[in-house]
Amino acid sequence: MNVRCPFMGLSAFTEDDAEFFYGRDGDIARMHEAVSTRPVTVVAGSSGCGKSSLIRAGVLPRLRAEGMSISELRPTSGLSAAAVLARALTEVLELGLGDSDRLTGTLELLELLKIDRIDSVADELRARVLVFGGSAGHVLFVDQLEEYASSEPEAARDLLGLLAALAGEDGTAALRIVATARPSSLNALVSARTVGLISEGVYFLAPLARADLARAVTGPVDAMSGLSFEPGLPDRILADVRDEPGRMALVQIILRELWMHRTHSTLTHATYAAMGGAAGQIVEYVERSLPLLSQAQRDCAPRLFVQLARPGDGDTYSRRPARAAELAPELLDLAQELAARRLVVLSHTPGGADGEETVGLPHEALIQLWPRLRQWLVDYRDFRVWQEQLRADLRRWQTQFQDPGRLLRGSDLAEALHRLAEHPEDISADERGYILLSRRRATGSIGRAVQTASGVIAKAAVSMRQVKDSGSRPHWQVLTVVGLWVAVLLTAASISVHEVLSSFRLHGQLGPSDTPAVVTSIVALGTATGTLIGVVLTAYAKYVQARGQAEADLIRARAELMRAEADVTRARAGLPPHTPSANGDPSALSAPASPAEPDAGQPPTSVGSPDAP
Template sequence: MRRASEGKPNQLLKRERELRGWSQADVAEKIGGDPKTVGRWERGITSPGPQLCQKLCELFGKNTEELGLLLDHPDLLTPPTFPCVFLASSHADAEHRLVLSLKTDLQARGVTVLSSRQISRHSTENRRKALQEAIRAAQAVLLIVSPEARSSRHVQETLQLARTYQRPVCAAWIAGEQWQECFPRNDAELYTTIDARKGPHPSLLHEIAIALEQVSLASYQTVPSLLALNNVAELQIEPRNPYKGLNAFRQEDCHDFFGRDTLIDKLTATLNTSLLAEQQRPQGSRLLAVVGPSGSGKSSVVMAGLLPRLQAGGLPGSESWTFLDPIVPGRHPIESLARVLAEHLPERSLKAIREDLEDDSARGLHLLATSLAKRRGTRVVLLGDQFEELFTQTTSEEERRCFIDLLLTAITEPRGPLIVILTLRADFYDRPIQYPELAQFIQNHHQLVLPMDLTDLRAVIEHPAALPDVQLTFEGDLVGNLLFEVQGQVGALPLLQFTLDQLFQRRNGQQLTLQAYDEIGRVKGALSQKGESTYAALPSEEHRQLARTLFLRLIDPGTTEQGTTLRRAALSELSLVDPTQTRLLQETAEAFIAARLLTTGQVAGKPIIEVSHEALIREWTRMADWLSAAREDLPFQQTMSQDAAEWERRGKPAARLYRGSQLAEARECAKRNMPSRNEAAFLRASLVRRRRYQASVITILLLLLSATGLASWFLLQPPPNLTLVTTLNDSGPGSLRQAVILARPGSTITFDAS
């Protein structure tokens, strides 16, 4: 491809635009750009980046050469010669005399210099990507330090990427009185610092060049040699997969869990503070709420971080505490709690424990926990994971209040043994407000889960790979690429773990490769691509239609899109009326379970199926489209499913069946969706009851009509003539004797002539 000279107007692009009668603003609107930027392209000041080039080609139906679209800086897209340095400066310092002299001197020494000035010429949407490519290509970063650099966003981002890709930074201080007033607000570690405030004399330029040479050599010494990689390969270890995909880390995964040491320390200290405060005033509150957005790792940091820390003696005597299995509230939190307690109280029946918990005193949980405490002063720890389910899935307000009362009574009982730890999604933080006492305790005893910094994210990636039974390596800048996509992203941890799991599945021996990373769609595309490929690989179109039925059963749409959560469905919901469709639906579920996008388990003693993580709703476009199209139907369908389950659980009483408009709406919903066998039986029973009711009403009406008709006939008949003699009998009706007796004074007795 021929490159036009710099500053030459792009007549080809302008001609294609004018042929269509479009203004620069029209083109900008069609490609999502800015009219001034289009004008700069046509004047030859800048050229669009790769993404905008593609949009322009699609818009005009031409290729890049036909539109004169040539990238500004091919040196950022092709491997530079060695050595390569990125010259980072604020935009104000880019034209500084020393900066220009440095660039010229380094180029004269055979060093390839990529600069901030080149990056600034890219369009906004491509600027960060261009900076990433430049840092990846460089062996070192030469940072120009000045008062302008301290607040420069570009310099801050450059230092962040240097840390991401572990590129050493050499600083040249060119202006300013105090170092603290010039160096950017960043915790970057500098390889060396050179005071260049006296100007670009030859000895200074030579000093900088020598420093950069040493920095470049040092950066290469940190890269594993081919010999070292070969030695790892010769070990022939079959590596264990330490990455969890979309699943939360559990207590048994604590040896694979890294990156949250600081947060675990805070959680332990917060809990310890509460316990110490209780010694000063007996009625304390032994509660710790761990609050964070979806995908921040709340469950993992508690189950694989805090609980193992406590079990190992992280607090005085905590190694002897009793740790109950974690519970999720679900539809029946009392039932879930009873089953967890029953595992530690084998001498008590489940029914007896549940009755204790449902006792009006609300002291049942405290008393049961006290019986579990091995001796006075020991503790019983209960983890309520995904506590938002108490407000999204528990349907009975009475049961919800009972559960809350049990918790509050137990954690505030003076010298009581129970410690309650909750994990709560940040976007449901307002739900407990309806229960003021609970809300107050959560507000006073909570710890936020903030996004990980770069160091912790690197530990999440690299430390599990270095475990003795894992011994994985990363090709090239793979770790940096992973960090580049996830740093600063709220809720990105499940996406990172999923990507690492996919890379492990596609590894080359013991190396995670860049090729596999591109093939799976990188971090942002890996989950969506996996969902789509699993869907496309289903054996038939009927399977794919049933996939929609399956996933819609596993989503609670909430009242808003932000309130969308996962729904845990009973496996019985996968049993449809048609046995063939039931088999196909189960095959569909097994395919997504094998892909680790769905998970099975047990809650309150019942087998369930659920989506592995809420991230799938956000990332898989097809699933989001299904949800959008069915959002109005889902609440009623799920209510019907719950009502059918309750009807069956209570012995199928007629009083719980649908009637009237509710039954009519349920039948319409069933036509648009696919009811389970239990739901279909519930609807059939409702219809039978309605028909029986209609039949009884019709019978009563007929009886009423019949009775009304007979009465009318009697009313229409003339009254009998009591003085008419119709028989020769001596007595009885129609006899002369009866006529004489019944005749009124003055009346005439007559005889029937016949």
């Protein structure tokens, strides 16, 4: 019996493994048609969906059988696009040459492979490549282009532009380019030269549907004489992996482990149970893989993994894909490394090439069954509960057109500043901006409140001066006006006091540059409060004085009326008018007004007299 393992684990299938590659028949036909008819084809899909395996084990064997030769280009960070392509073409053009001759050939190609001159030499280079190619032409396979696009975006655009210029036909032979990439890298690859290629030559690859995944499980076993599953085991495995985002890699890990512990060429339920099922196997694999990381990566691992779970009620957690924009650069780098090891899954929000990249756990069971992750989640729980609430507040502020009323204030802002000081590296740029904008608005509102109070005080002072002239108003109306103004002033003062108290609570989190603003606001508030008290007391004193003057004027008016009525009565009786006395006549309380200049504060002496002219 052939003892070769038919399951690749986490390694991609190659052309040599084509006999064990199942479940992608429809995608193989579609990609084969695209590569055969288009100069450049880009296969885009999330990490772990099987892009490389599809091309290597599904498409390339068919193309080779049709007479096309194949070479592979793997871009390397730190190298220019010309250097990457020159090295790959040298392998095709200089077969059989020694290292020194190859180096010479590479240097010559470097001079030709300039993005600004490629159009003038593309036909010549294509013809040279096809001379060494198969009868039907040559295929240049560019694997994992997203890694180059991530580290060298400008060089990646240039590389794709160079490849697009080289691709084409020369007689009956053709030079074809096929590349794999994650959707998140497509935007980085767009340039004036490549925009048409990206819009027309990209084919998206989805994860395997359940029926196709079942075929990927059973097909390799059926292809090996004598190897078999115990009845029901494939269905049990598929039920356990469900629709988890990392199910394809997880299935390969499980199957490879089952094959290594097979009993008399049979993959058994007992072995699967001893492995802990799908959940136990993924936990064991992750735990076994962590020590392979560098120390710096292991130090970052807790920060990354706690972002991939959301705290629930009690001590529960649920899986939560983290947006790339929420993660610090070092966490994104770690996610890329872990994705290559299938410890996390890189995927995208809905939207095709424009969808935002996310990082997620490969299986929900890690949250429940991986002790190390559970401890990390407990350690970070308070912070993560707060952060999820902050993100909800941020989303609400964004969806409500950045309404200032949705910014943080008071105790919420104080806690946010405290968390920002404790976890500066775990708070995203958007979250940080939201917190700092809230702080600036809270600090500035103190000054605005003081200005508002000062304006109200000024208006109150004008109104109080008018009380002096309101002696004719009923007493209750004057008191109402005074009461309303005092209420307004006290309200404005209360706003200022509240803002200052909030500032005091925040002061422990404000930087040195914020201290003068707080001190200035407090001094301004003290001045405004003192002015408020002084204006209120002065206004009340003026009101009492004006009221007393008004009552005195009323008494004098009544005395004049009584005297006028008495003079009329005396005149009718034939008696002479009464002569005023300083001691007995109330009108003597003040000096008589000159006839030429009547006192504006006294009524005329004829008021109420029936004989007045």
